[in-house]
Every structure is written in structure tokens, then in C-alpha cells.
Amino acid sequence: MITFTDVRKVYYQGNQEIVALDGVSFEVKPGEIFGVLGQSGAGKSTLIRCVNQLEKPTSGYVTVDGQEITKLSGIKLRQSRQRIGMIFQHFNLLSCRTVAENIAFPLEVIGYSKLKQRAKVEELISLVGLAGKANAYPAKLSGGQKQRVGIARALAGEPKVLLSDEATSALDPQTTRSILELLRDLNKRMGLTILLITHEMGVVKQICDSVAVLNAGKVVEQGRVSDLIAKPESLLAQEVFPRRNGHLARPGAVLATIAFAGEQAKQPIFATLARRFDVDINILSGSVETVGDRRVGQFHIELEGAKITQALKYLHESEFEVEVH
Known part of the structure; x- marks a missing residue:
């Protein structure tokens, strides 16, 4: 749907x-x-603005829904932008317009009749959970409600793509969760493709399917979120599962990091290792997180016993990610 x-x-x-x-x-x-x-x-805002050509790349190209948007201008660019909605960190609502009038604004630009505008606005107000707020002005709304208006306005032109520019960073944690749940619901219900930029790992963990990590204008890591978090050496995994540094292994012991995802998270792996290979296991740090609909875990452990090599081999053969330090 989008290619850089x-x-x-x-x-x-x-x-x-x-x-x-x-x-x-x-x-x-x-x-x-x-x-x-x-x-x-890092370049996040510049990147997202290249999708709808609010910024033009110096070189390279961007395609949206099979169309190279970097080649478009004039009427064709405006038509292409109608299929791309955008929501902002600071909402960007028109303070002199009511909720209904803010949502209707892009419909006016497109040229909808008053009757079609009214029907569409009512549908969108219900969709984003703002029933009873149609005649309220932005000054009377909470931050979460303002962002729901912004989402409804972005959806007015029935876009295939929704761009989210740090849309939850001005909100408290509870409101952030509710807005992210709304975005996930819209994604599933409407088949909406969402490109979301953020500096918050919690946002990525809660709703993103895939991620690109941007640093100094370069993509330094990308892939499915749960796959990256399940790899001990990935930047994402190190962000989610910070390591306990400074521990020195006892003589004859081995330090290792074990990571797993999905069905592996249900296995009693430490009990299996202790029983089958007679090894002692000292858990130094770690946890299990839910990422999307998958459970992902990572543990830093110390192994001690005569059959450490066999235990590590068993982990590899069972398709656990293992890193020996």
C-alpha cells in the first residue's frame, strides 16, 4: 500500500x-x-509528510496504492491526497466550528451536498464514539475527544491510508490506550492501512504489526514487531527487555539470553531443562510481554551443571532464540 x-x-x-x-x-x-x-x-515527521507530499523528497520515490505520488502535481495530487487521511499531535481543529462542522470541512472541500454531509458526519460521529457531541466546540472537549474528532475528520473522505503524526503523545496514558484501541478497531473494521510515527515503545507494542526504527534519517531495523522483540540482539528487544549488566558468571557457569514467542511462551522450558539435563538455572532478569496477539518473552539466565552444552543444543533445536555471553 505504501512503498518508500x-x-x-x-x-x-x-x-x-x-x-x-x-x-x-x-x-x-x-x-x-x-x-x-x-x-x-530522527526524521519521522519529514518521512510521514513525504507520503502525502507535504514534503517532496530530494531523491528516491514514494508510492501509495500503486501510484507513484512523488510524480504527481496539481489536480492529480489533490485527488490522490483525498485517499490519504492524517491525524496530528495537537489535533489542528478549527476552534470556531463545532464537532460536526469540523468533521464536515473536508466534505465541503470535496463537494458533498449538505444532505450527504449530514449523513456522513452522523455516521462518523457514531463510529468514533462521540454521540451527543455534534454541537460542542473544541474548547469544551477533552484531549481524547478532540483526537476522536481529528480521526473522524481524517476518515471523512473514505481514505485507504491513515497517517498518524504522534497522535497520542499529547494525551495521558489511559486516553492514549483508548485512542489506540479505536485505531486498531478502525483498522480491522475498515481494512484501513495505518502509518503511525511515534517515539513511544508502548504505542508500537500495543497496536503495530510491523515497525521501522529510524535513527538520524536512516532505517536501522525493520520487520514484524513480535519477530524483532523475540530476537535478543534486536534494538526493539533491548528496549522492551533491558539487560542487567555487570553480573559475572560463577566458575563453570554460563550466562545466556533466551527469547521466545507465540506457542513457545506456553512451554515450561526452565522446568524441562532442569529435569532433563540436571542444570541449575538462576534467572537474572526477564519477563513475558503481550505484543499484538502474541506473547513474547526474554530471560537472562545463568546455567550451571555438567550438561550445559546439551541443554543449549536442546533450546536451539526447539527453535528458541539463544545468545550465549
């Missing part, structure tokens, strides 16, 4: 060259929630 191919974006301040995106490539599948994770200054 070797996208580079350069800004100039006088004679100084500032590289915001440096050879970015990734693909978002139809119906997927794809996260772009990175800290401030």
Missing part, C-alpha cells in the same frame, strides 16, 4: 546541508498498522 524506495530529503540553512532522510526504504502492506519509531530529530 531510497528516499532522501535534504534541507539547506545557508550553506549548511541538513539530511533529514538518508536512503529510507520500506514497505507497508495493505491493511497493516506500520509504526515508525524514533527519537526527536
